[in-house]
Amino acid sequence: MNTLIVYASKYGCTKKCAELLSKELQGKSDLVNLKSSDNIHISEYDRIIIGGSIYAGRIQKEVKEFCCENLERLKEKQIGLFICCMQEGKEIETELVQNFDSELVKIAIAKDGFGGEFNLDKMNFLEKFIVKKISKVTTNKSNILTENIHHFAQAMNGI
Numbered sequence: 001m002n003t004l005i006v007y008a009s010k011y012g013c014t015k016k017c018a019e020l021l022s023k024e025l026q027g028k029s030d031l032v033n034l035k036s037s038d039n040i041h042i043s044e045y046d047r048i049i050i051g052g053s054i055y056a057g058r059i060q061k062e063v064k065e066f067c068c069e070n071l072e073r074l075k076e077k078q079i080g081l082f083i084c085c086m087q088e089g090k091e092i093e094t095e096l097v098q099n100f101d102s103e104l105v106k107i108a109i110a111k112d113g114f115g116g117e118f119n120l121d122k123m124n125f126l127e128k129f130i131v132k133k134i135s136k137v138t139t140n141k142s143n144i145l146t147e148n149i150h151h152f153a154q155a156m157n158g159i
């Protein structure tokens with residue numbers, strides 16, 4: 001079973017989660033960063049997992065474009081969908097459903113949020129200002145939900 005994990009990540013959290021996930025998947029898995037690669041061979045894979053992070057309620061545009069441009073071919077695959085964000089609880093599902101194509105959400109074997117990170121050191125002035133103002137976060141914060149990654153991998157592995 002070959003798996004392709006495609007993702008977009010601004011400060012590295014989604015990349016980190018994609019790598020953690022790939023270690024738990026059975027069979028061969030390849031990782032592709034949508035921000036640096038546009039030569040993706042979907043046909044070589046049985047399973048496609050798509051992940052992205054949320055900024056101001058929206059997933060990265062590269063993820064939207066990838067899903068939109070490949071929708072028909074993706075519908076023939078086993079699909080997994082994940083997001084990285086700082087929302088918790090029910091809000092995670094709302095953000096996921098709002099940001100992925102409804103047909104992909106419907107057929108996904110696994111879909112979940114993997115948590116997120118605020119890396120203030122890497123943010124520009126405006127982002128830092130927004131995060132401090134809205135989330136009241138003043139130092140770097142990591143909240144990666146490894147349990148969710150584990151359960152997601154189990155679902156994709158058919159366990």
Ligand SMILES: Cc1cc2nc3c(=O)[nH]c(=O)nc-3n(C[C@H](O)[C@H](O)[C@H](O)COP(=O)(O)O)c2cc1C
Nearest residue numbers: 009010011012013014053056057085086087116117
């Ligand atoms: C400017 C800014 C806006 C954000 N907006 C949201 C948001 O609307 N909802 C949310 O749940 N998380 C939000 N986040 C948190 C990011 O989704 C989180 O930091 C994520 O881990 C980033 O992943 P990445 O490093 O892979 O891009 C925001 C973060 C920043 C810096």
